[in-house]
Amino acid sequence: MTSQNGSGRRALCGWHFLPLLIVFFLTEASDCKSHPWNSIILTQHWPESVCLVDKCKEHPKIDYWTVHGLWPKKSMMCNNSWHFNIKNVENILVDLKHFWPDVLHPNGTQLWKHEWQKHGTCAALREPLNSQEKYFSKALELYKKLDLNSVLAKFHIVPSAEYYMLEEIENALLSTYGTIPKIQCIHPTEEGSVQTLGQIELCFNTDFQLLNCTETIYNKLNLGSNGQRSEYLDLSVCSQDLKIYYPPVEHRN
Numbered sequence: 001m002t003s004q005n006g007s008g009r010r011a012l013c014g015w016h017f018l019p020l021l022i023v024f025f026l027t028e029a030s031d032c033k034s035h036p037w038n039s040i041i042l043t044q045h046w047p048e049s050v051c052l053v054d055k056c057k058e059h060p061k062i063d064y065w066t067v068h069g070l071w072p073k074k075s076m077m078c079n080n081s082w083h084f085n086i087k088n089v090e091n092i093l094v095d096l097k098h099f100w101p102d103v104l105h106p107n108g109t110q111l112w113k114h115e116w117q118k119h120g121t122c123a124a125l126r127e128p129l130n131s132q133e134k135y136f137s138k139a140l141e142l143y144k145k146l147d148l149n150s151v152l153a154k155f156h157i158v159p160s161a162e163y164y165m166l167e168e169i170e171n172a173l174l175s176t177y178g179t180i181p182k183i184q185c186i187h188p189t190e191e192g193s194v195q196t197l198g199q200i201e202l203c204f205n206t207d208f209q210l211l212n213c214t215e216t217i218y219n220k221l222n223l224g225s226n227g228q229r230s231e232y233l234d235l236s237v238c239s240q241d242l243k244i245y246y247p248p249v250e251h252r253n
C-alpha cells in the first residue's frame with residue numbers, strides 16, 4: 001500500500017525523465033495537481049481472493065463482495081493534513097464494518113484511514129463528497145444500489161469449483177448495468193492456466209450515473225485506475241482466454 005506522506009504522488013510526478021512514450025501515457029494517466037475529478041470508480045473485491053494472496057491472519061470467512069474503495073480518477077493524496085477520524089463515521093459504522101471491512105485486519109480501521117488519505121481527500125474536492133461521512137456514505141450507497149452479489153447470483157455466477165469465462169461475467173454486468181465494468185483477476189503462476197477473480201470496478205460520472213470503464217490505456221499498461229501500477233494483489237484485467245476461478249469461502253479454520 002502507498003505510504004501516507006505523499007511520496008506516491010511525488011513518485012508519479014517525478015517520472016518525466018522516462019522516455020517520451022511513457023511520459024505521454026503518464027501525462028494522460030496522472031495529474032500532479034488537485035483538480036476536481038470527473039469520474040469516480042467504486043471498487044469491490046472478493047474477500048476470499050484477498051486472503052488467498054495476502055494470507056489473512058484471521059480468516060474473515062466473508063461470502064459477499066465488499067467495498068475496497070471509491071476512487072476518483074487521475075488524482076490521489078490531495079490533502080495530507082486532513083486525517084481520518086472514526087468519530088466522523090459513527091453513524092454508519094455498522095454498515096461500514098459489514099460492507100467495507102478491512103479483510104486483512106479484522107475489526108481494524110487501517111483500510112478506511114488509507115482509503116480516505118489516498119482517495120477520499122481527492123473525492124472531497126467535489127461538494128457531494130466533501131466530508132468523511134459523505135464520502136463513506138456515498139460508497140455504501142453505490143454499493144447497495146449496484147447490488148453486485150445478487151446480480152452475479154442471478155446469472156448463476158457463484159463461487160464454486162466450476163470455472164467461468166470473462167465474457168460471461170462481463171455480459172452479466174453489462175446487461176444489468178448497461179455499462180462496461182473492469183474485471184480484474186489474480187493471474188496464474190507460470191505453469192497455471194486458471195486466473196482467480198479478484199476485483200470489480202464500476203465507473204460513475206460526477207452525478208453518480210454509471211459510465212463505461214473503458215480507459216484502455218490503463219488496461220494495456222496494467223496500470224491501476226489512478227495511473228499507478230497496481231500492486232495490490234497483483235491484480236490486472238482478467239484475460240479473455242483463461243478460465244476464471246471464483247473461490248468459495250473456505251470453511252476450515
Ligand SMILES: *[C@@H]1O[C@H](CO)[C@@H](O)[C@H](O)[C@H]1NC(C)=O
Nearest residue numbers: 034078079080081082083121
Ligand atoms: C486540508 O484539510 C484541512 C483539514 O480539513 C483543511 O483545513 C485545509 O483547508 C485543507 N487544505 C486544502 C488545500 O484543501
Ligand SMILES: *[C@@H]1O[C@H](CO)[C@@H](O)[C@H](O)[C@H]1NC(C)=O
Nearest residue numbers: 057058059097105106107108
Ligand atoms: C471483531 O468484532 C467481532 C464483533 O464485535 C468480535 O466477535 C470479534 O472477536 C472481533 N475480532 C477481533 C480480532 O477483535
Ligand SMILES: *[C@@H]1O[C@H](CO)[C@@H](O)[C@H](O)[C@H]1NC(C)=O
Nearest residue numbers: 174178179180210211212213
Ligand atoms: C457503454 O458501452 C456499451 C457497449 O459498447 C454501449 O452500448 C453504451 O451505450 C455505453 N454507455 C455509455 C454510458 O457510454
